[in-house]
């Protein structure tokens with residue numbers, strides 16, 4: 448939509464082809480229905496892919512300020528929240544979609560819905576786009592922005608990669624990103640729904656590949672929540688490479704190990720007759736206590752804490768600060784917010800978003816091998832790359 452508007456603003460005759468009965472379905476589910484449509488801290492370092500620097504030019508051409516100004520002009524008042532996340536003041540994702548639909552119509556983009564593009568060919572300097580019903584649409588420039596594979600029910604089911612391949616482009620391996628992590632541990636069903644604030648790190652052997660802090664939610668399969676989502680984008684490639692990544696959960700991340708040890712020892716000294724399982728009430732989430740104790744190797748949870756040895760207290764401290772949970776995998780595409788991988792950036796000119804292989808073909812959005820962090824960065828990439836592709840497609 449941004450690409451279409453940007454090209455139309457520069458005088459091109461634009462047709463937008465959308466397979467669904469309406470455009471922009473995915474926008475409605477973004478940001479839990481509130482649409483976190485940009486982040487004031489967006490820059491290329493917030494992206495993952497073979498070459499994150501590829502994103503620099505597009506992000507500069509249409510940055511988060513330009514995005515907020517663009518939407519503000521259409522009526523969306525920006526509200527900046529924690530960590531630079533920006534939402535519409537209305538708190539409704541539909542506002543973002545509504546104003547885009549308004550502008551598509553207002554500036555004269557021809558929108559064709561129920562138009563599934565199933566084949567693209569280039570004959571001379573014309574692109575022939577064949578739809579599923581046999582209709583052929585032609586044009587001298589083509590912007591391919593069919594999204595990735597995440598949340599296929601919104602229309603982005605990965606078919607766009609086949610279209611890119613059919614035009615000679617290469618696609619990297621693809622993995623679900625910003626998604627729940629499935630972890631080893633038979634206890635997970637018991638603690639489903641528990642939410643804590645803590646830190647998680649993704650370990651490959653002794654090396655921490657990433658560390659994130661925030662709300663962590665237990666599910667019957669493993670963990671979710673923004674910090675877990677953030678690390679999930681690293682998991683697919685690791686598992687593919689035959690590695691066995693481990694999630695380190697730091698439940699108590701506000702105290703040093705020594706402070707936590709002293710706190711527990713003090714707590715146990717003050718009420719030595721309390722059972723082990725009761726001794727943590729008020730400090731650790733109650734549903735987690737028996738699980739944490741068993742994971743720390745305790746079998747008799749009714750033991751009075753006065754009997755604990757220094758080594759046993761240390762074992763408890765270990766679990767609370769360094770719980771190691773082997774990663775089985777990630778949840779799959781229907782649960783993912785973004786695609787890790789995509790069309791190889793080396794085949795696209797970052798100054799223009801034009802294909803280096805097929806003159807007149809441009810790319811925008813998630814189809815490109817760039818995945819942003821959680822927090823408005825993926826929509827910002829879609830807007831920025833779309834804006835630049837539209838501008839260059841209309842003017843080059």
Ligand SMILES: Cc1cc2nc3c(=O)[nH]c(=O)nc-3n(C[C@H](O)[C@H](O)[C@H](O)COP(=O)(O)OP(=O)(O)OC[C@H]3O[C@@H](n4cnc5c(N)ncnc54)[C@H](O)[C@@H]3O)c2cc1C
Nearest residue numbers: 466477478483564593594598602603812813823825826829
């Ligand atoms: C649940 C969820 C929440 C999210 N929340 C946020 C958030 O708050 N902030 C953020 O920055 N990002 C968020 N994202 C990510 C963000 O929505 C995407 O990265 C972004 O929408 C990608 O834009 P796109 O235009 O490249 O692709 P899409 O938005 O997927 O759009 C592609 C369009 O192409 C159409 N299409 C596909 N193939 C064809 C075809 N062959 N013919 C015709 N049409 C076709 C699809 O139907 C679709 O409408 C979220 C994603 C999900 C799933």
